[in-house]
Amino acid sequence: MSVTLIFLAVIAAIIVWWLSGQRLASKPWLETGSVQLPDHHGTDQQQPPVPAVKIGLFVFLGVVGALFSLAVSAYFMRMASTDWWGTPVPRLLWVNTAALALSSVALQWARREAGHGHMESLRPVLAAAFALALFFLVGQVQAWRELTAAGYVLADNPANSFFYMLTGLHGLHILGGLAVLAHTTVRAFASDVQPDRLRLSIDLSAIYSHFMLAVWLLLFALFAGWANDFFDLCRTLLT
Amino acid sequence: MVEIPSGSAGAIPSAEVEDVELYHPKSWWTKYVFSQDAKIIAVQYSLTAIAIGLVALVLSWLMRLQLAFPGYFAFIDADHYYQFITMHGMIMVIYLLTALFLGGFGNYLIPLMVGARDMVFPYANMLSYWIYLLAVLILAAGFFAPGGPTGAGWTLYPPQAVLSGTPGGKDWGILLMLSSLIVFIIGFTMGGLNYVVTVLQGRARGMTLMRMPLTVWGIFTATVMALLAFPALFVACVMMLFDRLLGTSFFMPAIVEMGEQLQHGGGSPILFQHLFWFFGHPEVYIVALPAFGIVSDLISTHARKNIFGYRMMVWAIVVIGALSFIVWAHHMYVSGMNPAFGFFFATTTLIIAVPTAIKVYNWVLTLWRGDIHLTLPMLFALAFIVTFVNGGLTGLFLGNVVVDVPLSDTMFVVAHFHMVMGVAPILVIFGAICHWYPKVTGRMLNETLGQIHFWTTFLGTYAIFFPMHYLGLLGVPRRYFEMGETAFVPPSAHTLNIFITVMALIVGAAQMVFLFNLVWSLFRGREAGGNPWRATTLEWQTPQTPPAHGNWGKELPVVYRWAYDYSVPGAAEDFIPQTAPADGGITREVPA
Numbered sequence: 001m002s003v004t005l006i007f008l009a010v011i012a013a014i015i016v017w018w019l020s021g022q023r024l025a026s027k028p029w030l031e032t033g034s035v036q037l038p039d040h041h042g043t044d045q046q047q048p049p050v051p052a053v054k055i056g057l058f059v060f061l062g063v064v065g066a067l068f069s070l071a072v073s074a075y076f077m078r079m080a081s082t083d084w085w086g087t088p089v090p091r092l093l094w095v096n097t098a099a100l101a102l103s104s105v106a107l108q109w110a111r112r113e114a115g116h117g118h119m120e121s122l123r124p125v126l127a128a129a130f131a132l133a134l135f136f137l138v139g140q141v142q143a144w145r146e147l148t149a150a151g152y153v154l155a156d157n158p159a160n161s162f163f164y165m166l167t168g169l170h171g172l173h174i175l176g177g178l179a180v181l182a183h184t185t186v187r188a189f190a191s192d193v194q195p196d197r198l199r200l201s202i203d204l205s206a207i208y209s210h211f212m213l214a215v216w217l218l219l220f221a222l223f224a225g226w227a228n229d230f231f232d233l234c235r236t237l238l239t
Numbered sequence: 240m241v242e243i244p245s246g247s248a249g250a251i252p253s254a255e256v257e258d259v260e261l262y263h264p265k266s267w268w269t270k271y272v273f274s275q276d277a278k279i280i281a282v283q284y285s286l287t288a289i290a291i292g293l294v295a296l297v298l299s300w301l302m303r304l305q306l307a308f309p310g311y312f313a314f315i316d317a318d319h320y321y322q323f324i325t326m327h328g329m330i331m332v333i334y335l336l337t338a339l340f341l342g343g344f345g346n347y348l349i350p351l352m353v354g355a356r357d358m359v360f361p362y363a364n365m366l367s368y369w370i371y372l373l374a375v376l377i378l379a380a381g382f383f384a385p386g387g388p389t390g391a392g393w394t395l396y397p398p399q400a401v402l403s404g405t406p407g408g409k410d411w412g413i414l415l416m417l418s419s420l421i422v423f424i425i426g427f428t429m430g431g432l433n434y435v436v437t438v439l440q441g442r443a444r445g446m447t448l449m450r451m452p453l454t455v456w457g458i459f460t461a462t463v464m465a466l467l468a469f470p471a472l473f474v475a476c477v478m479m480l481f482d483r484l485l486g487t488s489f490f491m492p493a494i495v496e497m498g499e500q501l502q503h504g505g506g507s508p509i510l511f512q513h514l515f516w517f518f519g520h521p522e523v524y525i526v527a528l529p530a531f532g533i534v535s536d537l538i539s540t541h542a543r544k545n546i547f548g549y550r551m552m553v554w555a556i557v558v559i560g561a562l563s564f565i566v567w568a569h570h571m572y573v574s575g576m577n578p579a580f581g582f583f584f585a586t587t588t589l590i591i592a593v594p595t596a597i598k599v600y601n602w603v604l605t606l607w608r609g610d611i612h613l614t615l616p617m618l619f620a621l622a623f624i625v626t627f628v629n630g631g632l633t634g635l636f637l638g639n640v641v642v643d644v645p646l647s648d649t650m651f652v653v654a655h656f657h658m659v660m661g662v663a664p665i666l667v668i669f670g671a672i673c674h675w676y677p678k679v680t681g682r683m684l685n686e687t688l689g690q691i692h693f694w695t696t697f698l699g700t701y702a703i704f705f706p707m708h709y710l711g712l713l714g715v716p717r718r719y720f721e722m723g724e725t726a727f728v729p730p731s732a733h734t735l736n737i738f739i740t741v742m743a744l745i746v747g748a749a750q751m752v753f754l755f756n757l758v759w760s761l762f763r764g765r766e767a768g769g770n771p772w773r774a775t776t777l778e779w780q781t782p783q784t785p786p787a788h789g790n791w792g793k794e795l796p797v798v799y800r801w802a803y804d805y806s807v808p809g810a811a812e813d814f815i816p817q818t819a820p821a822d823g824g825i826t827r828e829v830p831a
Contacts, residue, residue, distance in 0.1 A: 004471075008564055013466065024553065028449045028801035029545060032821040041525070052440040053358040054430050059466065063428055074474060074510055078489060083505035095763075120575035155486035158505065165481060219620060 003076060007069035011062060057204050061211050064173060068215050071169065072222065074229075075162050087159045090146050090225050096139035097220055100174075103132035104213045107206040114199040119188070126185045126202070133178055133209070140171050153232055166219055181205050264788070273369075275361035276788050277346045280368045282679065284342035287368075288335050289754075295330035296747050298323040307740035309721040317720040318406040321390030324718065325774045326381070328393025329416070331422065332522065334375055334666055339530040341427070341465065342371060344457045344671060345434045347679070349501065351778035352455050354443025354796045356789045358433040367433070370426030377419040386410025392718065394519070397490040398510050401483040403497065413483060417476045424469045424476075431711050434462040443777070445798030450817070452776045452802040453546065456553055457532020460560045462524045467564070468521035475514035482506070510575055516567040523660055524563040528556055530667040531598055534620045536802075537670050540601055540774045541617035542609030543813050545803035548601045555594035562591045572643045581640040588638035592631070596721025599628060604742035610813070614772075615689040619670025622697045623663050633708065648718075651711025654704045669696070669753065676757070677771045679681065681784050682764030688756040692749055706735050773814050776802050778817050 078084070106129035113122035142166065154164050184201040187193050221227045243518050264270035274280060304322045305315045313325075346364070352359050358364045381388030390406035391399060391413060404407040406415040407416075436458045438451075451459075457751075478489040482503070490511045491503035539546040546552060568576065568584040602624055611617065637643045646652060669692075714727050722728060770779040782792040797817045804815040 004517065008467070015463075019557070024449065025550070026447075026449050028549060030445070032800045050440075052436050055439055056436045057436050059432055060428075063431075063466045063470060067473060070471050070474045070514065074478065074489070074514060077510050077513070080506060081505050081507060083488075089519065149671075154481075155425060155502065156486070158488055161481060161487035165487075166359045167475065175649075178444065230732045239538065 001073050001077070004037045007065060007123045024175060033105055034111055051200060052216075053200065053204060054207075057207060058128075061208070064211070064215070067169070068166075068219075071166055072218070075166070075222065078158050078192075080161065080230075081158070083157070084156050084159055086225060087147070087157070087163045087223065088150075089220075090143045092139055092143045092146060093220065094224075096136050096143065097216065099132045100136040100213050100216055103129045103136065106132060107202070107209045110161075110202050111206045114195075114202045117195065119193075119195055119198065122202070123185075123188050126181075126188050129209070130178065130181050130185050133174060133181065137174055137178065143167075160192060163223060164221075169214070170216060170219060173215075177205070177208050177212060180208070181219040245547065268331035273365060275357070275365045276360045276678075277350050277361070277364060278777075278786065278790075280364055281343050281346035283368050284338055284346060284371065287375055288343060289341040291379065292339075293750075294379070295327045295335065296750065298330075299325040300744060300747055302327065303740040303743045305720070307737040314792045318387070318390055320720045321337070321392070321718075322388050322406050322412070325390050325393055325395075325661050330378070331661065332393065332526070333420070334378065335603050336526045336660075336668075337427070337465070337522070338371060338812060339668060340526060340664070341434065341458065341462055344429070344454075344529060344533065344675075345462065347675065348454055348778065348785075349434055349437050349458060350441065351678075351781070351786065352452050352776055353438060353441060354791070354798060355437055355441035356791060356795070359436045359441055360429075360433050360650055363429045363669055364433045365431035367426050370422060370429065374419045375428060381412050381415040381419075384411035384415060386412055389413040389416045391416075394512075394515060395479070396515075397482065397506075397508050398492060398494055398503075401491070402494070405823035414480070417480050417483075420472060420476050420610035424473045425774070427469060428466065431462045431466045434458060441455075443796050443798055446777075446817075447716055449550070450798055451612060452532070453535035453549070453552055453556070454529070454532040456556050457528040457530070457535075461528040464521045464563065465525045466562050468518045468525065471520075472512045472518040475511055475518070478514075479511065487733050501593055507670065509571075509574055509576070512571050513567070514520060516570045518565075519570060520567040521563045523561055526664050527599075528560065530623070530664045531556065533597075533621050533667050533671045533674075534602065535605075536776070537616045537620040537674055538605050538800075539803050539805060540674075540772050541564060541610045541614050541620070542606050543805045544605055544609035546601065547604035547607075548597075549702075549801070549803060551597055552601055554597050555597045558594045559591060562587060562594070566591060569638055569643075573647045578640070580615055585638055585640050589635070592635065595631060599624065604772050614673075615684065615686065615693060616670045616674035616772075618693050618697075618789055619666050619673065622693070623666040624668065625668060626658055626700075627663040630655060630663055634659060646711060648716050649711035650707045650715045650717050651718045652673055654707035654711055657700075657704050657707075662704065666697070669693070672757075672773065675778075676760070677767030677784070678781075679785055680761055680764070681767055682760050683767045683771060684764060685756050686757070686761045688752055692753045692756065695752075697745055698750065700740050702742040703739050703746065706739055707779070710735060773812070775804055775816050777817055780816050 009081040018046070060207075087118075092204070106125050110129060112120040113119075113125065143168070147163075151164075152160050154161055180201075184205055187201065188198055253330055264274065264276075269275075271279060274283075288656075299736050300310075301315060302320060304312055305320055347359070378388075384407075386407050387410070388407055389395070389400065389412035391408065395413070395416065399405050399408070400413055401408050405413075407413050419751040438455060442451075478487075481487045486502050488503040488506035490508055492508065493499050493504040513643060535546050544749050545745070568580055568586045569588045572581055572584075606621075608771075633651070635657055637646060637652065673684055673689060676682075710732055713729070713732055715722070715732055767784065769781065769784045772779070777798070778786075778798055780796060781787075781790060798817045798819050800815065800817055802817055806808075806813045806816075807815055
């Protein structure tokens with residue numbers, strides 16, 4: 001469960017950092033009068049407040065992070081048993097990884113364009129981001145088929161089982177993101193869209209996409225075996 | 240009088256009329272059924288939870304009948320008994336307590352108590368309820384599925400949960416249970432995001448975190464915990480579904496079933512236990528923290544006294560929430576794990592007692608020299624304190640490895656668990672319903688019926704669960720369908736079992752009085768008015784009772800003070816609402 005505990009420590013650090021700005025040591029029974037809501041973004045009143053959806057997305061990413069850190073914890077705990085053989089990493093995964101990374105880059109680009117108010121020029125970028133993410137998903141399914149054809153079926157070995165389950169869980173999250181991204185892309189091509197709302201949608205899509213890319217890179221490192229090497233290295237350093 | 244530097248006292252402009260993006264219902268269906276109003280969703284959550292909870296109550300009767308009169312009821316065989324145990328436990332812990340505290344009270348109280356018009360994502364909030372209902376229906380479908388519901392015990396430990404020796408293991412039972420939990424978690428996440436973000440973003444002007452009522456603190460912290468803990472159950476359920484349906488070996492070791500070697504091999508049942516209890520222990524506090532918060536508010540309001548040590552109460556809630564994530568393995572002392580781990584987890588378990596004890600002391604000190612009104616909510620709150628202390632004390636026994644090992648498989652655990660997590664939170668739920676019923680319906684509950692219900696439930700549950708500790712110390716095992724002839728269990732234990740069953744039937748029947756009271760008072764109850772308890776918090780200051788859609792009329796409330804200004808010296812009345820401006824003619828001395 002060490003992976004989970006590390007994740008929780010990070011979450012706890014964020015919560016402590018946030019709580020430290022909330023005057024938890026104040027004595028509310030002595031204080032009467034109107035207080036503005038303590039703002040979470042500095043004292044500068046020029047800055048617009050963070051929209052609730054964005055906060056909601058960050059909280060949701062916390063939940064997704066907990067989900068994957070627990071699954072990875074289970075991966076390491078199960079790996080300790082003797083019947084574990086590594087699953088080979090199909091070469092296609094490299095291509096998929098590149099596609100997902102490019103999709104993230106495209107979204108970041110669209111986010112910048114939106115920030116500068118170039119609502120026309122971001123359309124093709126947004127469409128490209130969508131296509132690349134879709135390519136990733138199709139590529140993942142293709143990787144599954146290659147592995148199955150090569151005889152690495154789900155129930156044969158725990159490493160296979162984890163590979164299919166984790167890629168599946170990750171794929172479902174990408175699929176959900178794709179649905180939202182499709183909605184945003186369609187809106188970007190519509191003529192009567194409010195720039196502010198579109199900007200927010202692109203912003204959220206980009207954040208989600210970066211997060212899922214990070215999750216995928218960690219999972220990929222896990223499947224390729226680098227994570228294990230890293231763990232062994234840590235262990236040797238500690239002992 | 241201390242003024243806050245950033246605020247200007249007295250005349251501040253009223254909150255501008257916000258044209259919030261609320262969904263305005265257009266028909267009866269969107270107003271009362273597919274409603275996006277958190278108050279309606281709260282009632283839907285509560286009624287669904289209570290309905291499925293009644294099923295679980297009947298299941299507990301059936302179990303008790305079997306324990307008291309083994310072999311007397313032909314329709315209760317061993318398989319059924321295990322199915323009753325499993326469904327009773329799972330329904331009560333997740334589908335009743337979690338759903339009622341977070342989905343029910345969370346939805347009703349968070350927007351009203353922090354001064355918001357509604358939850359920040361009303362549509363997701365509505366979906367959350369309907370997905371929860373779907374989860375309940377999938378769960379209940381188990382009763383009608385071939386082979387019946389699963390009988391794996393509420394902890395669903397593999398490998399037995401998916402083997403043919405367990406009822407539902409090779410049939411639909413376990414599949415429906417796991418799917419229902421997965422659906423529940425998806426639905427809860429939608430609701431949970433709402434509760435958290437509404438507290439973060441939806442608070443009225445002046446409502447700093449340290450001015451929030453403890454109820455909101457409790458529900459908020461519990462929701463954050465649930466969002467982090469439920470994924471563990473989610474992962475465990477998904478993996479077990481894989482094991483059961485697709486033949487993987489996440490949890491399944493090499494095993495011979497009915498003389499036949501199964502395909503599985505190498506899996507780790509302990510891995511499931513880790514995942515399950517990583518969810519399971521925070522779950523205890525996911526239920527307890529809202530209860531703590533609500534009790535604090537009930538005691539303060541009905542003793543007409545400010546809560547003792549508000550800051551300490553808030554810190555304790557946060558600390559309990561954090562600690563509850565590093566104690567999970569104290570449920571696994573008998574699983575054969577490394578004794579050094581046992582020592583670590585026993586230590587963290589006992590450390591949790593510190594913030595919890597602080598809370599208990601503060602409740603008692605709030606009562607000290609208060610103007611105690613023994614209203615129904617107050618009676619339930621007092622009963623909670625006593626019950627929680629009792630259940631907590633036996634937790635100190637079970638938290639120690641050497642004491643837990645011999646007691647782990649006895650009725651002592653059942654008694655401890657029901658005192659601390661069954662009876663105590665349920666008492667808070669009753670108290671909270673009595674307290675907020677006037678706001679929800681505009682009418683008061685009938686006092687006589689309420690008293691009958693309270694005393695039967697309070698004394699009755701003690702009659703049920705106190706003797707169980709004794710049975711446990713005798714060595715009477717839990718989860719056994721029947722005892723048979725056992726050398727170390729005296730015949731008197733059997734007589735005691737009959738007594739417990741009779742009390743359980745009586746207490747169960749007393750709940751019908753409560754339900755009747757809810758319905759009867761809805762039509763015949765005394766008109767409550769807007770603020771019958773003369774309470775300070777925002778939900779009692781709404782322009783209408785029951786609050787209308789959007790809660791506040793044209794203007795959002797502005798908050799000038801904390802939630803516990805009761806019996807302030809020099810004030811005209813013994814409570815000052817949170818919305819009363821600073822210059823309300825009150826002078827207050829700052830203690831030196």
